[in-house]
Amino acid sequence: MEQNSNGIMVLAEVRGGAIHPVTREMVAWGRKLAGQFSRPVTCVIIGIDPDDPEDLIRYGADRVLSVNPGFTGNSPATPTAGLFVDVIREERPAIVIAPATTSGRTLMPIAAARLNTGLTADCTDLAIDPKDGLLLQTRPAIGGNVMATIKTPNTLPQMATVRPRSIRPLQPDSARRGQVLVKTYEMPDSWPEQLLSFIRDERKEINLEEAEIVVTGGKGMKTKENFALLEDLAAALGAGLGATRAAVEAGWAPFTRQVGLTGKTVAPKVYIAAGVSGKIQHLAGMITSETIIAVNEDPEAQMVKVADLAVIGDAPAVVEKLTKALIHLKNKRKGGA
Amino acid sequence: MNVIVFIKQVPGTTNVRMDPATGAMLRDPSDTVLNPLDEHAITEAAKIKDGQPGTVVTALTMGPPSAVKALQEACARGADQGVLLSHKAFAGSDTIATSRALAAAVRKLGPVDLILAGEKSIDGETGQVGPMTAAMLELPAVTFVRRLNLEGGRIRVQRLVEDGVEELAVTLPALVTVVRDINNPPLPSLRRYVMAKKMTFPVWGPEELGLKETDTGLKASPTRVVKVFSPKFARSTAIFRADGEAGLDASVQAVIDLLRTKEILKKGGA
Ligand SMILES: Cc1cc2nc3c(=O)[nH]c(=O)nc-3n(C[C@H](O)[C@H](O)[C@H](O)COP(=O)(O)OP(=O)(O)OC[C@H]3O[C@@H](n4cnc5c(N)ncnc54)[C@H](O)[C@@H]3O)c2cc1C
Ligand SMILES: Cc1cc2nc3c(=O)[nH]c(=O)nc-3n(C[C@H](O)[C@H](O)[C@H](O)COP(=O)(O)OP(=O)(O)OC[C@H]3O[C@@H](n4cnc5c(N)ncnc54)[C@H](O)[C@@H]3O)c2cc1C
Numbered sequence: 001m002e003q004n005s006n007g008i009m010v011l012a013e014v015r016g017g018a019i020h021p022v023t024r025e026m027v028a029w030g031r032k033l034a035g036q037f038s039r040p041v042t043c044v045i046i047g048i049d050p051d052d053p054e055d056l057i058r059y060g061a062d063r064v065l066s067v068n069p070g071f072t073g074n075s076p077a078t079p080t081a082g083l084f085v086d087v088i089r090e091e092r093p094a095i096v097i098a099p100a101t102t103s104g105r106t107l108m109p110i111a112a113a114r115l116n117t118g119l120t121a122d123c124t125d126l127a128i129d130p131k132d133g134l135l136l137q138t139r140p141a142i143g144g145n146v147m148a149t150i151k152t153p154n155t156l157p158q159m160a161t162v163r164p165r166s167i168r169p170l171q172p173d174s175a176r177r178g179q180v181l182v183k184t185y186e187m188p189d190s191w192p193e194q195l196l197s198f199i200r201d202e203r204k205e206i207n208l209e210e211a212e213i214v215v216t217g218g219k220g221m222k223t224k225e226n227f228a229l230l231e232d233l234a235a236a237l238g239a240g241l242g243a244t245r246a247a248v249e250a251g252w253a254p255f256t257r258q259v260g261l262t263g264k265t266v267a268p269k270v271y272i273a274a275g276v277s278g279k280i281q282h283l284a285g286m287i288t289s290e291t292i293i294a295v296n297e298d299p300e301a302q303m304v305k306v307a308d309l310a311v312i313g314d315a316p317a318v319v320e321k322l323t324k325a326l327i328h329l330k331n332k333r334k335g336g337a
Numbered sequence: 338m339n340v341i342v343f344i345k346q347v348p349g350t351t352n353v354r355m356d357p358a359t360g361a362m363l364r365d366p367s368d369t370v371l372n373p374l375d376e377h378a379i380t381e382a383a384k385i386k387d388g389q390p391g392t393v394v395t396a397l398t399m400g401p402p403s404a405v406k407a408l409q410e411a412c413a414r415g416a417d418q419g420v421l422l423s424h425k426a427f428a429g430s431d432t433i434a435t436s437r438a439l440a441a442a443v444r445k446l447g448p449v450d451l452i453l454a455g456e457k458s459i460d461g462e463t464g465q466v467g468p469m470t471a472a473m474l475e476l477p478a479v480t481f482v483r484r485l486n487l488e489g490g491r492i493r494v495q496r497l498v499e500d501g502v503e504e505l506a507v508t509l510p511a512l513v514t515v516v517r518d519i520n521n522p523p524l525p526s527l528r529r530y531v532m533a534k535k536m537t538f539p540v541w542g543p544e545e546l547g548l549k550e551t552d553t554g555l556k557a558s559p560t561r562v563v564k565v566f567s568p569k570f571a572r573s574t575a576i577f578r579a580d581g582e583a584g585l586d587a588s589v590q591a592v593i594d595l596l597r598t599k600e601i602l603k604k605g606g607a
Binding site: 114 | 348373431433459461464465467468469470471477478479480481493496497498499500501502503504506507508517558559560561562563565566568570571573576578579584585588589590591593595601602
C-alpha cells in the first residue's frame with residue numbers, strides 16, 4: 001500500500017448539466033469515514049462547470065475538483081470514465097465512493113476494472129475497521145436476504161457505490177473553507193458513443209426510487225376503485241406510488257410501479273404498505289426502508305412483523321381516513337398562515 | 338455478425354420459504370434458473386439474428402458444471418452454441434475475477450461485434466460484470482439499455498436513466514447491458530427445448546483461456562467477503578387497532594405522529 005494515499009474521493013452525480021443533491025449525501029459519507037483521521041475529502045465533478053462548487057464545501061468537502069474535458073457537450077461513459085481514471089491515478093485516494101445511480105453504476109465498474117481494484121456495489125453502510133484502517137463495505141444481496149460486509153484488502157483504491165438515501169447530508173456550514181480546483185484536459189471529441197438526444201421524463205409523478213416516502217398497495221385494497229384511494233394519499237404526502245405484483249396482475253397499477261424482486265428496489269425514509277402480505281419477493285424491494293408502516297387486517301401478516309408501526313384494520317378505510325386527516329392538516333396550515 | 342450473450346445461472350425463486358426464526362431464505366439447491374434479465378438479452382440476440390441472417394449467437398457462462406442447464410435454456414431461447422467456463426480455480430470469483438475470465442473467453446472466441454449481458458443478476462445483484470468486462474476488452478459499455486436497433490456497423494440505443502431516456506449511437510463492437518423493458522421473452526417451443534437438451538458445450542478452464550490459475554478465482558479477487566449475516570427483518574412493531582371510529586382515529590393519529598417524527602410532515606401545529 002502506498003503511504004501517501006489516505007484521501008477520500010467522492011464522485012459527484014451530474015444530471016441535466018447540474019450537480020444532483022445526492023452528491024451531498026456522498027460528501028457526508030466521506031466526512032464520516034474521514035472521521036478522526038482528518039483525511040481530506042475531495043469531491044470530483046466531471047464534465048460540467050458547476051455554478052456553486054462551494055456548496056459542496058459547506059456540506060463537508062475539503063476540496064472540490066472540477067474536471068473539464070476540454071470539449072463541450074455531453075460526454076458519454078467512455079471519455080467520462082477515462083477522465084475519472086486519470087484523476088484517481090493522479091490523486092491516489094485510498095477510498096473512492098460514488099452514488100449507486102445509473103451513472104455511478106456505470107463509471108465505477110469501468111474505473112475499477114481499469115485500475116484492477118475491488119468494487120463493492122450498492123452499499124448501505126460504510127465504516128473504517130479500527131484494526132487495520134480498511135474500509136468495511138456493507139451491502140444487501142440476494143434480494144435483501146443477506147447482508148455482506150466486504151473489504152478490499154490488497155489493492156487501492158478501495159471502491160464502493162453507495163445507495164442513495166443511506167445517509168443524510170450534513171447541516172451546511174457557511175463558515176467552512178476549502179479549495180476549489182479546476183483541471184482541464186484536452187480530450188478528443190470523437191468516441192464510439194455519441195449522444196443523440198435526451199428525452200426528459202416529464203410525467204409529474206414522483207420517481208419511486210427517489211421518493212422520500214412511498215405508498216404501496218396490495219391485494220388487500222380489494223378493488224381498483226379502492227386502489228385509486230392510494231393515489232390521493234400519495235398526492236397528500238408527496239409520495240411515490242407503488243404496488244405489489246398481485247396488485248399489478250389484478251390490473252390496478254402498471255408494472256412500472258411494482259416494488260420487489262422483479263420490480264423496483266426502494267429505500268425511502270417511510271414506506272407505507274396497505275393490504276400487502278409481505279411475501280419475501282416483495283420485501284426484497286423495500287426491506288431497507290428506514291421506517292415501515294403496515295396497514296393490514298391480519299395481525300400475523302409478515303408485513304406487520306417487519307413494520308415499525310402497524311394499523312390492524314380495513315386498509316381502504318384507513319387509507320381514506322388518513323388522506324382526509326392529512327388534507328385537513330394542510331388546509332389548516334394554509335388557513336393559519 | 339458475431340453476438341455473444343453473457344448468461345448466469347441463479348438460484349430459483351419460485352419455492353422460496355423464509356426461516357421464521359432467522360429470516361434466512363430456504364431454498365432447494367437444485368432449483369436454478371437462468372438469470373431473468375439474461376432471458377431478455379438472449380431474446381434480443383435472437384431478434385438481431387432474425388434481421389441479420391448468418392448471425393451467430395454464442396451463450397457464455399462461468400459457473401459449476403450444472404450450469405450447462407443455463408446454456409441449454411439459452412439455446413432453447415435462440416442461442417446457436419454455448420461455452421461453459423468451469424474449473425475449481427474459478428471458485429470464489431468476485432466481479433473483477435469473473436470479468437477477467439469472461440474477457441479472456443471473448444478474446445478466444447475471436448472477433449465479436451456485440452456482447453449482450455443482463456443489467457444485473459438477481460443473486461449477486463452488483464451489475465458490475467458487464468461494464469467491467471467491457472473495460473477489460475476496451476469496448477464501450479452501454480448500460481441500462483431499453484431499445485436496441487442495428488444500423489450498419491452501429492447500434493442506436495435508448496438508455497433508461499433516472500430522469501428520462503438517453504438516445505445514443507454506438508459504433509460496434511460494444512457491450513450492452515439490458516433492462517427488462519427491452520422485450521418480452523416468448524416461451525420457447527417444446528421442439529426447441531428438446532433440441533437444446535441434446536446439445537453439449539465445450540468446457541474451458543484457466544489453461545484454455547491462457548490464464549494462470551492465480552489469475553482466476555478467489556486469488557485474483559480484490560474483494561473479500563468478511564462477514565455475511567441475515568438482516569433482521571422483524572422490527573419491534575407498535576400495533577394500533579383501527580376498531581370502531583375511536584380506534585380508527587387513534588390509528589390515523591399514530592401514523593401522523595410518526596410522519597412528523599420522521600419530518601415527512603412539519604412538526605408542531607400542522
Ligand atoms: C419469482 C417471483 C417474483 C416475484 N416478484 C415480486 C415482486 O417483484 N413484487 C411483489 O410484490 N411480488 C412479487 N412476487 C409475488 C409475491 O410472492 C406475492 O405473491 C405478492 O407480493 C403478494 O402481493 P399482495 O401482498 O398484494 O397480496 P397477498 O399476498 O394476497 O396479500 C394480501 C394482504 O392483504 C391483507 N388484506 C386482505 N384484505 C384486507 C383488508 N380489507 N384490509 C387490510 N388488509 C387486507 C391480507 O391479510 C394479506 O396480508 C413474486 C413471486 C415470484 C414467485
Ligand atoms: C452476498 C454477496 C455479495 C457480493 N458482493 C460483491 C461486490 O460487492 N463486489 C464484487 O466484486 N463481487 C461481489 N460478490 C461476488 C459476485 O456476486 C460474483 O462475482 C458473481 O459471480 C458476479 O456478480 P453478480 O452476480 O453481481 O453479476 P452482475 O454484474 O449483477 O450480473 C450482470 C450480468 O453479467 C453477466 N454475468 C454475471 N455473472 C456471470 C457469469 N458467472 N457468467 C457469465 N455471465 C455473467 C450476466 O449477463 C448478468 O446478467 C458478492 C457475492 C455475494 C454472495
